[in-house]
Amino acid sequence: MLLTRDNLPETISDIAALDDLLCRPSQALIDDLRTVDGDIMVLGVAGKMGPTLAGLAKAALPDRRVIGVARFSDPDTRAWLQARGIETIHCDLLDVSALQSLPKSPNVVFMAGRKFGAEGDLSLTWAMNAHVPALVAQAFRNSRIVAFSTGCVYPFMPVDGNGADETVAPNPPGEYAQSCVGRERMFEYFSRQFATPGRLLRLNYAIDMRYGVLHDIATRILEGRPIDVSLGHVNFIWQGDASAQALRCLAHCDTPTSPINVSGHEILSVRDLAAKLGTRLGREPVIAGREEPTAWLTDTSQATKLFGLPIVDTERLIAWTADWVARAMPSLGKPTKYEVRDGRY
Template sequence: MLLSRDNLPETIADVAALDDLLCRPSQALIDDLAGVDGDIMVLGVAGKMGPTLAGLAKAAAPGRRIIGVARFSDASVEDWLERRGIETIHCDLLDEAAVGALPKVRNIVFMAGRKFGAEDDLSLTWAMNAHVPAIVAQAFHTSRIVAFSTGCVYPFVPVDGKGANEATAPDPPGEYAQSCVGRERMFEYFSRKFSTPGRLVRLNYAIDMRYGVLHDIATKVLQGKPIDVSLGHLNFIWQGDAAAQALRCLARCDTPTSPINVSGHEILAVPDLATTFGKLLGREPIFVGKEAPTAWLTNTSQAVTLFGLPVVDTTRLITWTADWVARAMPSFGKPTKYEVRDGRY
């Protein structure tokens, strides 16, 4: 079954149903990948979003070779991928020789990076977020490279505006976000040097029922925990839509590489979201802090022009999340830390 607004479920029964939904392609994705030659390799496939993207690519292009590369410290991720017909390769992306030995496929999706615990070892954060991209950009300079970045590369912008667009100069707080600017600069430098086509996907925030800003807010409402509204506005997107837009960027690469914001087109207030969850969950939200006039927000006009609106809308995401949390369904236990303003993760 293809993904469309007309056939979305009212609720998501369990993890298996969630995985199937996340990996359900739209006709637009199938059509775009049909126009892109070559196989697809996903570097850093074992993160929260990597399996979705690889599974979606395989479902949209079943005759294509899809390869997932990671260290695979969790063997269950490798098993999950292989059951879906995705080849797996073990590789430490910090090992330049190992990266150089990977298959030279036509299309690279780069998803490796370090965020959670970034402050615990800043040298490793910079190595993963800036040095590894330099290694990859040189090893695959004859490929197309769609590289995941983050909306956190932008400065805070007024909450009553439209969000930062791709012309907004990066100027983020904290070394994590600064290292993400380093990631982009490495891909940009080598794209210019070798004329490598690519895109830099500035994503915030992806929503999966097991994690994400909606999961964080709903869980706090249900548990009666205070919700900090100091970073009181945000935008977000269904993880399946985000993965699909990243894959569709393979058909829209620029030389040199260029950024594109990927998120929901709406700027939403945290208190409003918490209040909605309170009604759905039968709880009164508790708020702390004072809303600031600025936040990390992105303007997704370019993505909407290229891809249309996300298939899964905000109302659906909220109702799915409330139902999932109310039933105490599985969680990754990894808060997004969306409320952090100093860049220290």
């Protein structure tokens, strides 16, 4: 069944249903990918979004090879991918010889990177977020490369505006976000050197029932912990929509590569989100702090023009999340740390 706004479920019963929904393609995704020749390789496939992005690609193009590359420290992830017809290759992307031995897929989605624990080993953070992209950009110089980045490369923007569009120069706080600027610059440099087509996907907060801004807020409400609203406004997007837009970018690459913001089109108040989740959960949110006039916010007009609005809207995400958390369904245990203002993760 294709994904449409008219056939979304009222609730998501369990992880299997969640995975199936995240891997359900829309006709628009299928149509875009059919304009792109060749197989798809996902580098760093074992992260939060990688498995379902690869699963979505395979569901949209069942007759094409989809190859997932990672270290696969969790063997269950590799088994999950293989069960869906996705080939897997074990590779440490810091190992130059292993990287160069990978098959040269004409389409590459780069998802490798380091955020959680970034402050604990900053040299590793820079190696993963800037050195590895330089290696990949050279090894796959003849491919299309859609590389995941982050909206955190932007400076804070006024909450009463539209957020940063792609013309705003990166100027972020903290070494994590600075290293992500390094990632972009490496792909940009080698794209110019080798005329490699690509896009830099500046993603703001994907939402999956097991993690994300809404999961963080809902969990705090249930546990009676305070919700800091000093960073009081956010963008976010359903992970399935974010994955679909990333894959569709393969049909909308630029030479040299260029950034594109991927998130929801709305600037949302954390205080309002907490109130709506609290109503559904039957708990009064505990609010701490007060809203600052700026936040990490992006303008997604370019993506909306290319892809249309996300299929899953904010109200449905709130309903799904409240139901999931209320039933004590599984969590990845990886808070987004959306409320952090100093860039230290």
